[in-house]
Amino acid sequence: MRWLWAVLVLAGCAAGQGPPASGGTDEGWRVTVYYTAVERFHSGPAVPVRGCPVIDCEHGDELLGTFPQSFAKAVKDEGTGRTSAGRYLNWSHDKGYWMDDAPRDAFGRPLRPFVSAAADGLRHGSRIKLVSCGQTPGGANVDFAVCQKLASSSWEITDEFTPGLGGDRHLDLYLGEETGPRFTESPWYTTLSEAVLEIHQPS
Numbered sequence: 302m303r304w305l306w307a308v309l310v311l312a313g314c315a316a317g318q319g320p321p322a323s324g325g326t327d328e329g330w331r332v333t334v335y336y337t338a339v340e341r342f343h344s345g346p347a348v349p350v351r352g353c354p355v356i357d358c359e360h361g362d363e364l365l366g367t368f369p370q371s372f373a374k375a376v377k378d379e380g381t382g383r384t385s386a387g388r389y390l391n392w393s394h395d396k397g398y399w400m401d402d403a404p405r406d407a408f409g410r411p412l413r414p415f416v417s418a419a420a421d422g423l424r425h426g427s428r429i430k431l432v433s434c435g436q437t438p439g440g441a442n443v444d445f446a447v448c449q450k451l452a453s454s455s456w457e458i459t460d461e462f463t464p465g466l467g468g469d470r471h472l473d474l475y476l477g478e479e480t481g482p483r484f485t486e487s488p489w490y491t492t493l494s495e496a497v498l499e500i501h502q503p504s
Contacts, residue, residue, distance in 0.1 A: 326432055327500055330470045332451075332493035337389075337404045337412070337478045338375035338382035346370050350390065352398030356409065360397045365390065375479075381405065381412065383478060406460035414477030415450070419460040421468060426503040429456040429472065435495035444488035451493075472498065 348370045353361035366384065373390075376382035381391045381404035389401045403411040407419075418429060434448040456474060476489060484490060 325500065326497055327470075328495065328497045330435075330472055330493075330496040330498050332431070332434075332472045332474060332496045334474050334476050334489065334491060335379045336476045336484065336490070338372055338379055339479050340368060340372045340382060340385045342479060342482045342484065343369040343372035343375070348373055350398055352392075352400070353396065354400050356391075356399055356401050356405070358399070359395065361399065365398060365400055408459070408461075410459065412460070412475050412477075414475060415454040416457055417459050417475040418456040419462050419473040420458055421462060421471065423458050423500065424502050425458055427458040428501040429458065430499040431456070431496060432499050433497035435493050435497065438492055438494045443491065443493055447488050447491055472496070 346369070347367045349367050350365045350373050351362050352365050353359070354363050354365065366386075368384070368390070372382055376390050376398070377392045380393065381389055383404075384390055389404050390398060391401050391405055392398050393407065406412050406417055420427075420429075423429075431452040431454075434443040434452060437443060451474060454474075456472075460473070460475065462471075462473065480489070481487075
């Protein structure tokens with residue numbers, strides 16, 4: 302499986318060009334990941350969080366609970382978190398915080414681990430395969446187990462970036478719930494550089 306680490310850069314794939322025809326491959330992508338924070342893996346000072354008690358409102362001001370500050374920040378950074386009570390504290394730039402029974406994408410549908418993804422410039426419903434993980438931004442090999450799992454998954458563009466966080470040739474993949482404390486220091490919280498994608502856009 303070490304072929305997954307190969308860096309394939311072709312002269313015709315300069316940044317700024319659009320994606321290829323459906324079924325083609327496209328080089329030079331930056332790939333990041335996002336996840337659902339889990340309250341029990343967070344500690345430290347508690348802060349009150351205000352927002353909407355239900356999904357169908359925007360920028361509410363009701364007290365939703367008191368949570369570890371690092372958890373509230375992770376929810377704002379990643380978009381969703383599972384509370385110790387079993388519900389989900391979600392956040393988006395156009396709604397603020399709200400409580401829910403599922404982690405949601407930007408269109409209000411439940412996020413699916415190792416399926417849901419976001420990418421500017423690709424049509425909603427596009428299906429993506431990771432052909433090559435490329436390398437880390439520092440030029441090192443990507444963790445083998447992480448690369449193998451990301452490359453063996455079938456991704457679908459169902460989500461969208463918070464404005465200002467996307468950009469050309471940037472794919473964001475949803476991993477599901479964090480698996481332990483200091484998750485962002487684990488190999489799973491990774492960035493891939495010069496990744497190669499196989500892209501199937503809807504007709």
